Amino acid sequence: MSKRIYIFDTTLRDGEQSPGISLNSSEKLNIARQLSELGVDVIEAGFPAASKGDFEGVRSIAKDVRGSTIAALARANKQDIDRAWEAISDAENPRIHTFIATSDIHMKYKLKMKRSEVVEKAVEMVSYASRFCPEVEFSPEDAARTEPEFLYRVIEAVINAGAKVVNIPDTVGYMAPGEFGGLIRNIRNNVSNIDKALISVHCHNDLGMAVANSLAAIENGALQVECTVNGIGERAGNAALEEIVMALKTRNDYYQTSTGIITEKIYRTSSMISIATGMHIQANKAIVGANAFAHESGIHQHGMMSNSKTYEIMTPISIGLKQSQMVLGKHSGRHAFEEKLKDMGYSNLNQEEVNRAFESFKDLADKKKFVMDRDIEALITQESRNTFEKYRLEYYQISSGSEITSTSTVRIKCNDDVYEEAACGDGPVDATFNAIERAIGVRVKLDEYLIKAATGGKDALGEVTVKISKDNMRSAGYGVSTDVVEASAKAYINAINNMEPRIEEPIRVEPQVLGPMKNHNFFGAGDVDNWRFEI
Numbered sequence: 001m002s003k004r005i006y007i008f009d010t011t012l013r014d015g016e017q018s019p020g021i022s023l024n025s026s027e028k029l030n031i032a033r034q035l036s037e038l039g040v041d042v043i044e045a046g047f048p049a050a051s052k053g054d055f056e057g058v059r060s061i062a063k064d065v066r067g068s069t070i071a072a073l074a075r076a077n078k079q080d081i082d083r084a085w086e087a088i089s090d091a092e093n094p095r096i097h098t099f100i101a102t103s104d105i106h107m108k109y110k111l112k113m114k115r116s117e118v119v120e121k122a123v124e125m126v127s128y129a130s131r132f133c134p135e136v137e138f139s140p141e142d143a144a145r146t147e148p149e150f151l152y153r154v155i156e157a158v159i160n161a162g163a164k165v166v167n168i169p170d171t172v173g174y175m176a177p178g179e180f181g182g183l184i185r186n187i188r189n190n191v192s193n194i195d196k197a198l199i200s201v202h203c204h205n206d207l208g209m210a211v212a213n214s215l216a217a218i219e220n221g222a223l224q225v226e227c228t229v230n231g232i233g234e235r236a237g238n239a240a241l242e243e244i245v246m247a248l249k250t251r252n253d254y255y256q257t258s259t260g261i262i263t264e265k266i267y268r269t270s271s272m273i274s275i276a277t278g279m280h281i282q283a284n285k286a287i288v289g290a291n292a293f294a295h296e297s298g299i300h301q302h303g304m305m306s307n308s309k310t311y312e313i314m315t316p317i318s319i320g321l322k323q324s325q326m327v328l329g330k331h332s333g334r335h336a337f338e339e340k341l342k343d344m345g346y347s348n349l350n351q352e353e354v355n356r357a358f359e360s361f362k363d364l365a366d367k368k369k370f371v372m373d374r375d376i377e378a379l380i381t382q383e384s385r386n387t388f389e390k391y392r393l394e395y396y397q398i399s400s401g402s403e404i405t406s407t408s409t410v411r412i413k414c415n416d417d418v419y420e421e422a423a424c425g426d427g428p429v430d431a432t433f434n435a436i437e438r439a440i441g442v443r444v445k446l447d448e449y450l451i452k453a454a455t456g457g458k459d460a461l462g463e464v465t466v467k468i469s470k471d472n473m474r475s476a477g478y479g480v481s482t483d484v485v486e487a488s489a490k491a492y493i494n495a496i497n498n499m500e501p502r503i504e505e506p507i508r509v510e511p512q513v514l515g516p517m518k519n520h521n522f523f524g525a526g527d528v529d530n531w532r533f534e535i
């Protein structure tokens with residue numbers, strides 16, 4: 001009988017700690033719903049004591065998401081644990097995940113605590129958390145660099161104190177697979193009460209071994225793996241969920257295990273998270289990279305045509321990538337469009353979302369002869385990112401060329417108001433971003449701008465992802481259009497909209513507002529430079 005491996009997803013906690021990522025509560029909730037649909041056993045929704053935003057994000061997930069256990073992280077102190085419990089107490093199955101470092105280097109330089117004090121603290125906090133929460137997980141941070149005898153002592157003590165799950169983190173991605181597997185085996189052989197808890201592992205990817213280490217741990221008795229979608233996370237990231245799951249599935253003959261993941265939902269989850277976080281997936285990334293199922297060389301193509309198993313160990317369909325695509329066009333009606341959505345797995349869209357997607361599809365079909373699955377996916381993604389759409393692009397016009405200063409005029413709708421502004425810039429995109437900032441009355445910093453074509457062909461849909469920041473807040477935005485300036489404008493406005501719910505005061509500063517509509521304010525290149533300099 002195959003062993004059941006539990007998938008603990010920490011995309012919303014460790015993944016969100018990746019440099020440059022910051023998700024608002026509604027983005028986190030959308031991701032958590034998708035993770036639950038994917039079949040994740042435990043969703044680590046965040047670190048409630050870290051900030052008010054984190055707390056709210058975890059709380060809304062705990063209230064809304066059913067089917068998966070909802071975990072919250074807490075340092076080993078009462079305030080963190082109280083805050084974590086307050087955030088997850090409404091969950092169907094809540095779990096408090098508390099941790100304290102146990103390696104000599106962390107205890108000496110970070111905690112400034114002795115071994116005996118660390119054990120005492122861990123025990124005290126596990127029993128404190130167990131008073132409220134039926135499921136408590138404990139992590140000895142930097143376990144991989146902890147002196148083994150001391151590690152066994154800590155684990156035994158926290159299990160006696162009530163920990164139901166003990167998680168062994170390779171916090172700095174230091175261990176080699178054979179070594180990490182051996183550590184798990186030794187824990188099983190040296191901790192007298194280990195049968196009273198489930199062993200979990202949490203591997204970082206600093207040496208590119210996070211997935212290999214997690215799999216080695218499974219071979220040696222770990223029953224839970226902590227991972228993130230697309231492997232995002234601190235520094236080089238965490239073990240990638242899709243790689244672990246597909247390794248276990250594809251090599252079931254070897255690992256003899258199963259997971260609860262519906263692998264056909266991997267691809268969509270991966271693109272959704274890539275877009276929401278603004279973290280692009282490298283083309284040659286295992287499982288979800290654009291080239292993961294592409295065959296370029298003649299020899300490979302020939303083999304594939306004779307029998308796909310020659311060069312393919314798993315099918316694209318098994319991760320939700322459809323190969324044969326029924327193409328839609330401008331004569332396709334609503335029925336065909338809805339059938340296509342169902343076929344692509346978008347069965348959970350509500351009527352309003354379907355209506356909006358259909359309108360965007362019709363607009364696109366007027367400009368593009370063949371509308372492919374990838375185009376539809378991009379349109380749906382754009383719609384789903386617009387759940388908080390305070391500002392909406394109504395119109396833009398640019399004047400640009402090699403010998404003239406680019407200028408852009410934008411008209412932006414905000415509730416019943418319409419604002420129109422113009423600005424110059426270094427190229428049409430810069431001019432349009434300047435005009436948007438001017439119309440909305442906000443100054444943000446553009447940290448990253450990325451553009452790519454969703455499909456091949458000159459009429460391809462351009463996909464733009466931007467990352468912006470303002471003070472200590474960051475946000476990502478996404479926009480698509482056959483016109484790249486329009487896609488850029490939509491992405492920029494989307495990023496500003498996503499930042500808005502986290503700003504206590506509304507973004508719009510009224511004295512700077514020059515609208516309502518028809519109040520043009522044109523300023524020259526010099527002014528723009530200064531203005532952007534202040535940002």
Ligand code: KIV
Pocket residue numbers: 014099139141142167169170171172202204
């Ligand atoms: O990497 C780590 O050690 C962690 C712990 C909090 C589990 O993320």
Ligand code: ZN
Pocket residue numbers: 014169171202204
């Ligand atoms: Zn970690």
